[in-house]
Amino acid sequence: MPPRDYAAARRRLLGGSARPGAPRRAELARLTDHWLAGLAGRLPPGVALAATGGYGRGELSPRSDLDLLLLHDGRTPPTGIAALADRIWYPVWDLGLALDHAVRTPAEARATAGEDLKVQLGLLDMRHLAGDTALTTALRTDALANWRAQAARRLPQLHELTRERAERHGELRFLLEPDLKEARGGLRDATALRAVAASWLADAPREGLEEARRTLLDVRDALQLATGRATDRLSLQDQDQVAADLALPDADALLQRVYEAARTLSYASEVTWREVGRVVRGRSGRQRLRGMLPGRRGATAAARQERAPLAEGVVEHAGEAALARSARPERDPVLPLRAAAAAARAGLPLTMATVHRLARTAPPLPVPWPAEAREEFVTLLGAGRAMVPVWEALDAAGLVTALLPGWERVRCRPQRNAVHLWTVDRHMVETAVRAAAFTRRVRRPDLLLVAALLHDIGKGRPGDHSEAGAGVARELATRIGFGPADVEVLGTLVRHHLLLVETATRRDLDDPATVRSVADAVGEFGALELLHALTEADALATGPAAWSNWRAALVGDLVKRVGAVLGGDTLPAEADGTDRDDHFLPAVEAERLALEAWRLDGPALALRLRPQPRRTPGAEPQTGAGGGAEEGTGAGEPAGARLVVALRDRPGVLPAVAGILALHRLTVRTAQLRHLPLPLEVTGLDPASAPPSQPPPSSPSSAPYGASVLLLSWHVAAEYGALPPAHRLRADLVRVLDGTLDVAARLAEREAAYRGPGRHGASAPPPRVTVADTGSRLATVLEVRAQDASGLLFRVGRALERAGVTVRSAYVSTLGANAVDAFYVTGPTGAPLPCADAADLARELERALGR
Known part of the structure; x- marks a missing residue:
C-alpha cells in the first residue's frame, strides 16, 4: 500500500468509519500492519520486522508512536540492513508519524533488555509483522523466559x-x-x-x-x-x-x-x-533457610508463618489481616467492620481474598446497626492514616456502598477548586483522618469522626450541599444506630460544617448579632466543641491553602465568644460521682455482695460474671454508665458481660483489677467504681477504732458506719474467643493482691511480643489529661483521653496510686478507638486537690501515659 493510500485510509478510519474505542484501535493497528509489511517487502532470510510496546499489543491511538524493531541474525551485511531500515523508517517519518525504532540482533536485543528495563517490557509485548517468523518467535520466547527467571x-x-x-x-x-x-x-x-x-x-x-x-x-x-x-x-x-x-x-x-x-x-x-x-x-x-537448616522438613517448619489473632474471626498472616479459619462471615454481619477495624488499628492491609469473601458472603447489617457494628465503625474511622488503605479496599469491593447507601454519589466525584487536593469521597476520608488527631479535644470523639466522614455527603445532590447533606447524615446516623439526640447533633454538624470559618472570616465578630446567630445555629456547647474540631479537620484535609494561623485565630476567637453565650462547658450538677444511679446492681444485691466480700478470709473478694446477650436492633436502650446511653449514644450497650468485684477498700485495688482484665484480654467498655460504707453492727468493729467513714449521700439510714467496701462494675468483652471463667479471674486477682503476680511485667512482656520485629501499628495522637474546672464540689475531676489499648486503665490506676491520691469514683467509657475516662480524686484529707496540685497531677499522669 503506497503511503498516500495509507494516509487516506487512516483519515477515514479516525474520522468515523470505525466504531470508537477498542475496535478502532485494533483496526488502526491492522491497517498499519498491512502498510508496514508492504514497506518491508520480501525480507532476506534471518531478518524480521516486529512491533513492540503498545503497538505490539495491537492498540494504536490516533497519535501513538510506532514502536518498531528490525531484527537480523548477522548474515545480511550492515549496508543491506541499513538500506532495509531506510526503506521502512523514511516513509513513516514522511507522513509525520512518531517512530521509536531500533535495529538489533537477538543477542543485542537480549543484552539491551538486561540493561534497560523499559526495553525488556517492550519485548514482552513483541508481535511479528514481516520477515523471518522464527527469529521473532525465538526472541519473544527468550524474553519471556528471562523475565520469569529474573522476576525476583x-x-x-x-x-x-x-x-x-x-x-x-x-x-x-x-x-x-x-x-x-x-x-x-x-x-x-x-x-x-x-x-x-x-x-x-x-x-x-x-x-x-x-x-x-x-x-x-x-x-x-x-x-x-x-x-x-x-x-x-x-x-x-x-x-x-x-x-x-x-x-x-x-x-x-x-x-x-x-x-x-x-x-x-x-x-x-x-x-x-x-x-x-x-x-x-x-x-x-x-534460600537463607536452605543454608542454615539441615533437611527440607526443618526448613519448611521454620519458614511457616504463624497466624496471630487480631479480633474475633480476624488474624494477622504474612503481614496482612485475614479471616481466621474458623470465621463464618455468612453468619456474622458485623465481621466486615470488625475485620476492617482490626486491620486499621494494627496498621495492616486487608487481603484481597478476605475483602472479596466478605463482600460475597456476609449478610447485610440489620437496621439500625447493632452497637458492636457502630463501635467497630468508629474504631475504623479513629485509626488515622492506617484507615485509608483499609477503606479503599472496602470501597473497591462495594462494601462501603452497602454500609452507607448514597456513597456512590460522591465516589470519585471531582472538585473543581484548586484549593482541594482530593475528590469528594477521598476528602471526606481525609477529614476523618485529620479528625482522629483531635479526638482528645472533644467529649464525643465518635460523633466527631462520623461527622467528619459524612460532612460533604450532600455533594452531588441538588441544592446547597450542606442542607442536603444534613438530611442524608441524619438518615445514615439513624441507620448506624445512634439515638435521636446524637442524630440531631450529627445533622447540625453537617449542616453547619462551614459556619465557623465562613463567619469568622466574613463577619464582624464584635457585632453581638454575629455571635448570637452562630450560638442559635449550634444550639449547645457540646455541638460547638465538635464543630470547632470538625472545622479544623475539614480545612486541613482540603489543602494547605485552606488553613492558616490567621484563620485558626479567628475561628478560635469566634468559638470563645459563642461558648460564652452558650454558658460554657457544664458537667452534671453534682459532680462527685456518688449521686449517679448504680446501674450495675440493685441496692439489695450490692449490699449483699459487699457483706460477702467483708466476711471472706484473706484478701476479701467477691466476683460475679454475668454474660449479657446482644441487644436486639430497635430494642429500648438501657441507661449506661459514663459515656454509654447516658451521654446520648442512644443505642444501649454492646454485647459482652458484666463483671462485678467487691473487696475491702485498700490501696492498689483499681490497677489490680484493671491489670487482670488486661491480662485476660478483656476489653473494658464501661466501668464504675463506688465506695459502699458498712454499718458497725455488720463489720463488728469497735466504734472507737473504726476508720472514719460517711454513709452514702442517698442512704436514709442513720446507723453509724465503720468501714467501706469497694464495688467495681465493669462492662467487658473478650477481644477474641470466649470469656474466661470467673474462678480464673478471681484466682489471678488474689495473686495480684497478695503480691505473687506481677501484672506490670506480664503486660510489658506481652506488648513486646505483640509488637515483634517489623510490626507497625497505626500512629495515634498523644494522650491528654485535663482538670475539669466545673467538675465537682467534693472532688477533683481528671479527664483522660487516650488511645484505647489493653492495659491503659491499669496504667492510669497505678499512676494515680503512686501520686498518693484517692480515687473516689471513676467513670470509664470507650468510644471507638478512644478511651474517654473521668476520675474523681481527693487528697490525703479527703478534700479536692488545690488547683496547682491538680494541674501538676494532670501533667504527671499525661507524661506517664505518653511513655
Whole structure:
C-alpha cells in the first residue's frame, strides 16, 4: 500500500468509519500492519520486522508512536540492513508519524533488555509483522523466559520505577489535569501489571481491570483527536470537548469516569505489588533457610508463618489481616467492620481474598446497626492514616456502598477548586483522618469522626450541599444506630460544617448579632466543641491553602465568644460521682455482695460474671454508665458481660483489677467504681477504732458506719474467643493482691511480643489529661483521653496510686478507638486537690501515659 493510500485510509478510519474505542484501535493497528509489511517487502532470510510496546499489543491511538524493531541474525551485511531500515523508517517519518525504532540482533536485543528495563517490557509485548517468523518467535520466547527467571530481581526494580513516576506525576484520580499515561493509576501502571502477570510470580486482581484500562485508552483517543496532538494530559480547556465526543453530560462526568478507572488501577497496583513483595521476601527467606537448616522438613517448619489473632474471626498472616479459619462471615454481619477495624488499628492491609469473601458472603447489617457494628465503625474511622488503605479496599469491593447507601454519589466525584487536593469521597476520608488527631479535644470523639466522614455527603445532590447533606447524615446516623439526640447533633454538624470559618472570616465578630446567630445555629456547647474540631479537620484535609494561623485565630476567637453565650462547658450538677444511679446492681444485691466480700478470709473478694446477650436492633436502650446511653449514644450497650468485684477498700485495688482484665484480654467498655460504707453492727468493729467513714449521700439510714467496701462494675468483652471463667479471674486477682503476680511485667512482656520485629501499628495522637474546672464540689475531676489499648486503665490506676491520691469514683467509657475516662480524686484529707496540685497531677499522669 503506497503511503498516500495509507494516509487516506487512516483519515477515514479516525474520522468515523470505525466504531470508537477498542475496535478502532485494533483496526488502526491492522491497517498499519498491512502498510508496514508492504514497506518491508520480501525480507532476506534471518531478518524480521516486529512491533513492540503498545503497538505490539495491537492498540494504536490516533497519535501513538510506532514502536518498531528490525531484527537480523548477522548474515545480511550492515549496508543491506541499513538500506532495509531506510526503506521502512523514511516513509513513516514522511507522513509525520512518531517512530521509536531500533535495529538489533537477538543477542543485542537480549543484552539491551538486561540493561534497560523499559526495553525488556517492550519485548514482552513483541508481535511479528514481516520477515523471518522464527527469529521473532525465538526472541519473544527468550524474553519471556528471562523475565520469569529474573522476576525476583527485576520486579522490585519495576516497582521502584513506578514509585518514582508516581512522585513526579502524582495520583491520577486526584488531579484536575491528569496525565492519563504517567500518573499513578494510569496506562503505565496497566502495562506494569501485565508485566507482573507475565512473570508468573504474582497476578493482579482481574475484576474491572481491563474495563478501567479501556476507559483510559478511550479518553486518550478522544483527547488526541480533539487536540490533534500526541498528548496524554487531559487539560481543563480540552475536557468539555472530550466529554462531548464521548457522549458524556459534562466535564465532571468525564473526570469522574477517569477517576474511577484510575482508582481501580491504583488499587490493583497496590494489591499486586504487596503480593510481589511477599513472594520475593518468601523466596529470599527460603534460600537463607536452605543454608542454615539441615533437611527440607526443618526448613519448611521454620519458614511457616504463624497466624496471630487480631479480633474475633480476624488474624494477622504474612503481614496482612485475614479471616481466621474458623470465621463464618455468612453468619456474622458485623465481621466486615470488625475485620476492617482490626486491620486499621494494627496498621495492616486487608487481603484481597478476605475483602472479596466478605463482600460475597456476609449478610447485610440489620437496621439500625447493632452497637458492636457502630463501635467497630468508629474504631475504623479513629485509626488515622492506617484507615485509608483499609477503606479503599472496602470501597473497591462495594462494601462501603452497602454500609452507607448514597456513597456512590460522591465516589470519585471531582472538585473543581484548586484549593482541594482530593475528590469528594477521598476528602471526606481525609477529614476523618485529620479528625482522629483531635479526638482528645472533644467529649464525643465518635460523633466527631462520623461527622467528619459524612460532612460533604450532600455533594452531588441538588441544592446547597450542606442542607442536603444534613438530611442524608441524619438518615445514615439513624441507620448506624445512634439515638435521636446524637442524630440531631450529627445533622447540625453537617449542616453547619462551614459556619465557623465562613463567619469568622466574613463577619464582624464584635457585632453581638454575629455571635448570637452562630450560638442559635449550634444550639449547645457540646455541638460547638465538635464543630470547632470538625472545622479544623475539614480545612486541613482540603489543602494547605485552606488553613492558616490567621484563620485558626479567628475561628478560635469566634468559638470563645459563642461558648460564652452558650454558658460554657457544664458537667452534671453534682459532680462527685456518688449521686449517679448504680446501674450495675440493685441496692439489695450490692449490699449483699459487699457483706460477702467483708466476711471472706484473706484478701476479701467477691466476683460475679454475668454474660449479657446482644441487644436486639430497635430494642429500648438501657441507661449506661459514663459515656454509654447516658451521654446520648442512644443505642444501649454492646454485647459482652458484666463483671462485678467487691473487696475491702485498700490501696492498689483499681490497677489490680484493671491489670487482670488486661491480662485476660478483656476489653473494658464501661466501668464504675463506688465506695459502699458498712454499718458497725455488720463489720463488728469497735466504734472507737473504726476508720472514719460517711454513709452514702442517698442512704436514709442513720446507723453509724465503720468501714467501706469497694464495688467495681465493669462492662467487658473478650477481644477474641470466649470469656474466661470467673474462678480464673478471681484466682489471678488474689495473686495480684497478695503480691505473687506481677501484672506490670506480664503486660510489658506481652506488648513486646505483640509488637515483634517489623510490626507497625497505626500512629495515634498523644494522650491528654485535663482538670475539669466545673467538675465537682467534693472532688477533683481528671479527664483522660487516650488511645484505647489493653492495659491503659491499669496504667492510669497505678499512676494515680503512686501520686498518693484517692480515687473516689471513676467513670470509664470507650468510644471507638478512644478511651474517654473521668476520675474523681481527693487528697490525703479527703478534700479536692488545690488547683496547682491538680494541674501538676494532670501533667504527671499525661507524661506517664505518653511513655
